[in-house]
Amino acid sequence: MSEYNPYTRGPHPVGTRQFSWTDTERNHSLPVDVWYPATKAYEGKDLDPETQDRYEMVPGMGEAVQQAVKDAEAESGQRALVVFSHGFGGERRQTTFLCCHLASHGYVVAAMDHVGNTTADMFSGEGAAGDPEVIERFVQSRPCDVSFVIDQMLAGQSGLEIIPEQIGMSGHSFGGWTTLKTLETDERIRAALPLAPAGGFTALDADNVMAKSLDFTWRREVPVLYIVAELDSILPLEGMQDMFDRNPEPKTTVVLLNADHFHFNDAIEQTHDGYKLMLGMLTEGMDEDARHSTETMIAGMKPSSELVAGADAYALINGLGLAHFDRELRGNQDAASFLSGDLVATLAERDINVKTF
Numbered sequence: 001m002s003e004y005n006p007y008t009r010g011p012h013p014v015g016t017r018q019f020s021w022t023d024t025e026r027n028h029s030l031p032v033d034v035w036y037p038a039t040k041a042y043e044g045k046d047l048d049p050e051t052q053d054r055y056e057m058v059p060g061m062g063e064a065v066q067q068a069v070k071d072a073e074a075e076s077g078q079r080a081l082v083v084f085s086h087g088f089g090g091e092r093r094q095t096t097f098l099c100c101h102l103a104s105h106g107y108v109v110a111a112m113d114h115v116g117n118t119t120a121d122m123f124s125g126e127g128a129a130g131d132p133e134v135i136e137r138f139v140q141s142r143p144c145d146v147s148f149v150i151d152q153m154l155a156g157q158s159g160l161e162i163i164p165e166q167i168g169m170s171g172h173s174f175g176g177w178t179t180l181k182t183l184e185t186d187e188r189i190r191a192a193l194p195l196a197p198a199g200g201f202t203a204l205d206a207d208n209v210m211a212k213s214l215d216f217t218w219r220r221e222v223p224v225l226y227i228v229a230e231l232d233s234i235l236p237l238e239g240m241q242d243m244f245d246r247n248p249e250p251k252t253t254v255v256l257l258n259a260d261h262f263h264f265n266d267a268i269e270q271t272h273d274g275y276k277l278m279l280g281m282l283t284e285g286m287d288e289d290a291r292h293s294t295e296t297m298i299a300g301m302k303p304s305s306e307l308v309a310g311a312d313a314y315a316l317i318n319g320l321g322l323a324h325f326d327r328e329l330r331g332n333q334d335a336a337s338f339l340s341g342d343l344v345a346t347l348a349e350r351d352i353n354v355k356t357f
Helices: 096-104 119-124 132-154 174-185 209-213 237-246 268-285 288-300 310-330 333-340 343-348
Strands: 014-023 028-037 053-055 064-066 078-085 108-112 161-172 191-195 224-229 251-256 354-356
Touching: 014 096, 014 132, 028 096, 028 132, 078 096, 078 132, 078 174, 078 310, 096 108, 096 310, 108 132, 132 161, 132 174, 132 209, 161 174, 161 310, 174 191, 174 209, 191 310, 209 237, 224 237, 224 310, 237 251, 251 310, 268 288, 268 310, 310 333, 343 354
Parallel strands: 078 108, 078 161, 161 191, 191 224, 224 251
Antiparallel strands: 014 028, 028 108, 053 064, 251 354
């Protein structure tokens, strides 16, 4: 019997490095964070609060911590690469739980800020989430950001060796859309893990520019695993079904029950409740239609205390995400057997309730 268990943290301590790389063709600089397997000398230090990396997403807004050691010495060897794309108004370190989990299992993970579309940019008032011009700007630039980071990683700019044939991608929300769109433009990506992605048509949003921009006409086979939330108040499940229907095989969608849009972020409970509070404050400056739509959204959002626990969401995303990349990038047969089983029943054994389509 296989002992394959993608839920548990891997055998490698995790290091993290920070860079700023400039795409000279676009005159565009990007902050990039990279996670990687560190040497045995750092064993346990990535889990020790005294030695874990601490950082500020937005200056003056408090300190965050991640399960990695800053600038730890890297373990030698070539590695598979996963690129991560954050959501609208997100940040490159918004989902460190997944980045660190993958690195602990031997992957290198790179995540860039989509400059102009980050948490700090939202706080500064640069671009409203509903502004079509802002959306169009990043529809054009985000896939370019990803391909540039892949170029830099393959060129060794992070100091780490990457296996060119083993590149995957993941992203949340707008980053999920970025994942799917980049599959159309960059053939180096061999497997995709979109998390609650934008880009689905719904009955209330039939003129969605992000949905229209996805044509799913990839020039090679790319296995895609969607992980989405049943009660997503920002990107409803109807849109996820639309993307799944348009996505070519092979594809799978796993729906986490009683979860909302921010179950794919670090500090799920605080992020979800904080976003709901922030939306309420923003309604004061909206026109009547936007205010009504936002107030309706807020009314439909459960408090985090009534939703599935963050720990269960982390277990689901880490476990299935790792297994997906293990199977598709590394050719791991134990991962293939794991994913071909009854995922609903397997996850129920861990008291995680899902459905698939």
